[in-house]
Amino acid sequence: xxxxxxxxxxxxxxxxxxxxxxxxxxxxxxxxxxxxxxxxxxxxxxxxxxxxxxxxxxxxxxxxxxxxxxxxxxxxxxxx
Numbered sequence: 001x002x003x004x005x006x007x008x009x010x011x012x013x014x015x016x017x018x019x020x021x022x023x024x025x026x027x028x029x030x031x032x033x034x035x036x037x038x039x040x041x042x043x044x045x046x047x048x049x050x051x052x053x054x055x056x057x058x059x060x061x062x063x064x065x066x067x068x069x070x071x072x073x074x075x076x077x078x079x080x
Contacts, residue, residue: 027071034064 008014038060045053 023075030067031064034060034067 038056041056042053042060045056
């Protein structure tokens with residue numbers, strides 16, 4: 001932010017970096033929540049049923065891919 005603020009030609013660049021930082025922080029919270037919620041589920045399933053643990057891991061991976069693709073598509077569509 002300091003470099004953009006120092007070398008920016010107009011205030012639009014600084015406003016853009018502020019909103020991009022907010023979106024990036026939000027996406028980190030979403031994916032960190034996914035990791036925090038999935039780890040105990042997989043560990044508890046692994047103790048009893050390995051196939052169930054693989055199913056939970058696969059569901060979490062699918063959700064992460066869907067969320068990541070949606071976020072990437074949103075960012076690309078609003079970048080123009």
